[in-house]
Amino acid sequence: MIRVLFLAQLREQLGAAELQVVAEDVVSIATLKQYLVAGHPHWEQFLSNSKLLVAVNHQYAKADVALKTGDEVAFFPPVTGG
Incomplete structure (x- = not known):
């Protein structure tokens, strides 16, 4: 299984x-x-938003990164601060 998080x-x-x-x-x-x-x-x-960020196992990742059992994938919008 792959755990998918939406943040x-x-x-x-x-x-x-x-x-x-x-x-x-x-x-x-x-x-x-x-x-x-x-x-x-x-x-x-x-999910098609070009600014959407993705991390696999807490590391930023691009669309072609391979996934395997046990991975955690997090999708999240870009963070801004002031």
Whole structure:
């Protein structure tokens, strides 16, 4: 299983904080996004945001990063401060 977290404003937009995905169903962050949108079409507008950040096991990651059983993937909007 892969643990998928939705943080900050994204959690409210999607109406979900976390879910589990079978690792064999996805091979990368890009395919994970496709998998999530296939199950929740209304999430596409939020997960396709070019500014959306992704971390795999607490390390920033790009769409082509490979995923495996036991990984934790977090999606979150960019953080700004003042």
